[in-house]
Amino acid sequence: MFRFPRTILTILPVILLSLTSVAQSQVLLSPEVDKILQKPLYKNATWGILVIDLQTGDTVFSKNADRQMLIGSIRKMFSVGLALDQLGEDYxxxxxxxxxxxxxxxxxxxxxxxxxxxxxxxxxxxxxxxxxxxxxxxxxxxxxxxxxxxxxxxxxxxxxxxxxxxxxxxxxxxxxxxxxxxxxxxxxxxxxxxxxxxxxxxxxxxxxxxxxxxxxxxxxxxxxxxxxxxxxxxxxxxxxxxxxxxxxxxxxxxxxxxxxxxxxxxxxxxxxxxxxxxxxxxxxxxxxxxxxxxxxxxxxxxxxxxxxxxxxxxxxxxxxxxxxxxxxxxxxxxxxxxxxxxxxxAQFAQWILKVSYNIGADTSLMLYGVQNGVDTLEKSLAAEAKALKSRFDVSPSEFHFVDGSGGGDTAATSQAIAKMLTARTKLDNFATFKQALPILGVNGSLATVTRFEENDALQGAKANVYAKTGTYITGDEQGRMIVRAQGTAGYIDAASGRKYAFVLVVNNIGVISGIDDVIQVMQDEGEIAAWWWRQN
The missing domain is CATH 3.50.80.20 (D-Ala-D-Ala carboxypeptidase C, peptidase S13)
Structure with a gap:
């Protein structure tokens, strides 16, 4: 018998399209963005936000950045990124x-x-x-x-x-x-x-x-x-x-x-x-x-x-x-x-990240492990953790990874994600990594955003946001959908010429009426991202 959904974890890399950058030092001063964040839908939600200026290294805005939050498929950037480093672009x-x-x-x-x-x-x-x-x-x-x-x-x-x-x-x-x-x-x-x-x-x-x-x-x-x-x-x-x-x-x-x-x-x-x-x-x-x-x-x-x-x-x-x-x-x-x-x-990395291919990310983690002399999931996770500490200064206390793709209660701090994103800009394969991410209005899970074509704000940010999304949905005993997490992390090439690494995660939105509410969350995040691109 086909079961829908088959598991309590549903990664929606395509229809739940989201790009997100969050500008909070200035976002909270923007009535249009503050109006989004104050919606009844987010009454009981918790936001984790971190924006870094890549030119100066300055923290532009930080909110709950040191708090571990559920991140879903954002996790794939870690596993696929390390596999890209270990195997090489041309492998x-x-x-x-x-x-x-x-x-x-x-x-x-x-x-x-x-x-x-x-x-x-x-x-x-x-x-x-x-x-x-x-x-x-x-x-x-x-x-x-x-x-x-x-x-x-x-x-x-x-x-x-x-x-x-x-x-x-x-x-x-x-x-x-x-x-x-x-x-x-x-x-x-x-x-x-x-x-x-x-x-x-x-x-x-x-x-x-x-x-x-x-x-x-x-x-x-x-x-x-x-x-x-x-x-x-x-x-x-x-x-x-x-x-x-x-x-x-x-x-x-x-x-x-x-x-x-x-x-x-x-x-x-x-x-x-x-x-x-x-x-x-x-x-x-x-x-x-x-x-x-x-x-x-x-x-x-x-x-x-x-x-x-x-x-x-x-x-x-x-x-x-x-x-x-x-x-x-x-x-x-x-x-x-x-x-x-x-x-x-490099082509595999694109495929996995663009469509949020779970098995591809899990296999990438295992391949990273094999290249480092281990062949089990547990030992591959341990090898990855060691590399994250030594290469990106990301401590094991800053994340909880259960696999390579973001399943279950996968969590990380915004700070951990941002440290990885920032450090990657200095690697020789950064251009390949960045292009492998979904690009707003261009390809992958960000090729189409709800109401994208008729939204002037989103149109302006087209091709300037490179971001990996993650969504975690469970169901309750009444069969209702509960959004436990939705987030996006990546890079913004702002209209001003400034470049940012950003993390935006929202947890515990709670019970929603259906898929349209989830799509609305994605739309809201897209509008916030577009505002950040436009204003900074």
């Missing part, structure tokens, strides 16, 4: 495949082993020009946001490329198995959905594209991607008449991947006159989590090998047999039969 993931056995007359008497590298895309988002594709409504949030826009890239492109390389290497049949070596880091549970591993395919989701039939009472049109025997849909979704309610019933966390005949039934009603949220046009997108990505990836590679003319004796829908793997580090270079090379990590 490329290389995912090799080795043969275990000899090849005679085109027959491999042994196994093929894919050594997972943590490549988040596996060729599924790369464009021909070396950039990574993303949209303003990312499919990773389709279930939370109610819709998405899919990229036009082929999610199986990397696996197809690997299969073709194996065929070109002269292998026509594999008498053993295909195995995924996912031992790069130890798995950990991702938000009660699945165990995160360093192997990926379509961001570990199957996308469903839904559209009504021609008339009420007919079957709805249901397509999905990727197509694989690893997991198929069994749709019985009906088109219903005008004014009916949308009803979708399916298991978004199936546990059958790695078994023959794994299917996800999809039933319910799709109103013929429904206007899809966010996009206003069809298809309506939802997704199913690939809960065993090692099994799914194995099946897909076997299927792509068959298309390339390489037969595999093993059952293609069987589970990944990690027990057959050789010792870590024992692969022989001359046994490599294929490899997939990714886009540069």
């Amino acid at each position: 490329r993931f290389v995912t090799p495949i080795y043969r275990q056995g000899e090849v005679k007359d085109g027959v491999l008497n042994g196994d093929l082993v894919v050594v997972a590298s943590g490549d988040l895309s596996m060729g599924g988002r790369e464009r021909a020009d070396g950039t990574i594709a993303y949209t303003k409504f990312d499919h990773n949030e389709a279930n939370s946001l109610g819709n998405a826009i899919l990229t036009k890239t082929d999610p199986l492109a990397g696996y197809r490329n690997l299969a073709q390389q194996i065929a070109a290497a002269g292998i026509k049949r594999v008498d053993g198995d295909v195995i995924i070596d996912d031992r790069l880091f130890q798995t950990f549970n991702f938000r009660h959905e699945f165990d995160l591993r360093p192997i990926f395919i379509n961001d570990d989701v199957v996308d469903m594209m839904l559209q009504p039939g021609a008339t009420a009472g007919t079957p709805a049109d249901v397509a999905w991607r990727p197509h694989s025997a690893a997991l198929t849909l069994a749709p019985q979704l009906k088109t219903t008449g005008p004014g009916s309610e949308l009803e979708l019933d399916y298991d978004d966390l199936p546990n059958c991947i790695g078994k023959a005949g794994c299917q996800v039934p999809l039933t319910g009603h799709l109103p013929i006159d429904l206007k899809p949220v966010l996009t206003g046009e069809w298809p309506l997108v939802r997704n199913v989590r690939i809960t065993q990505p090692q099994n799914y990836a194995r099946t897909v590679l076997i299927e792509e090998l068959a298309k390339a003319g390489v037969a595999v004796a093993a059952n293609k829908t069987a589970p990944n047999d990690a027990a057959k793997l050789p010792a870590v580090g024992s692969y022989q270079a001359d046994h490599q039969v294929a490899k997939l090379t990714s886009a540069k990590y």
Whole structure:
């Protein structure tokens, strides 16, 4: 059964668009901004604000700057930033495949082993020009946001490329198995959905594209991607008449991947006159989590090998047999039969930060850990904490991170965030980091702001605010939405020529009537940011 929301933590990186800079030494002197902050919506809320002049280092305004507050996905700037430092802007993931056995007359008497590298895309988002594709409504949030826009890239492109390389290497049949070596880091549970591993395919989701039939009472049109025997849909979704309610019933966390005949039934009603949220046009997108990505990836590679003319004796829908793997580090270079090379990590940083990709940020933290000799979530967090202290003077007492993406009660002081942002301006990769952030009115989660086009104040600040947002929403026993945190942090290039690092976080807004109230918070923050850009 699909559950909405699936977890109490909902990161809304797109529809809850916010940019925020907060000018309080002067904001409080501005009637237009003070009017926003005094709204009844914020009666019981707590604000954390810090604005730093990057030229002088002076604190322009500070409010509760030393108080830890919930920050949501603002946290991603720490994990992705350190990964960018450690790996380097030009780092490329290389995912090799080795043969275990000899090849005679085109027959491999042994196994093929894919050594997972943590490549988040596996060729599924790369464009021909070396950039990574993303949209303003990312499919990773389709279930939370109610819709998405899919990229036009082929999610199986990397696996197809690997299969073709194996065929070109002269292998026509594999008498053993295909195995995924996912031992790069130890798995950990991702938000009660699945165990995160360093192997990926379509961001570990199957996308469903839904559209009504021609008339009420007919079957709805249901397509999905990727197509694989690893997991198929069994749709019985009906088109219903005008004014009916949308009803979708399916298991978004199936546990059958790695078994023959794994299917996800999809039933319910799709109103013929429904206007899809966010996009206003069809298809309506939802997704199913690939809960065993090692099994799914194995099946897909076997299927792509068959298309390339390489037969595999093993059952293609069987589970990944990690027990057959050789010792870590024992692969022989001359046994490599294929490899997939990714886009540069600078592109991955953009993708993760622009759309607030949770799994991407968590994986970035793990990759940082691996580069520093550790392979668990706990030890990676410890390694990060050590680096934050030594490099940015951010003490462990100033933050509480539970993962790499901002899940749960992730918190930090405005001072800690501002210290990191300020120090980053002096690093060689600052331009790359800054451009990776969503840009107001241009791209990422700040590409569109509610009423942006008709708001002159926001128009003026377009392309001058670079900011990462974070939203934390829970539900109460009555099913009401409670906004525990919303914030934004980043940089402002003011109209005056001055440049600022800023942090704006609001906690404990409380119970709201619905999504429109959350959008209003984003709009309010956008107007405050625009005022700061204009006045300073």
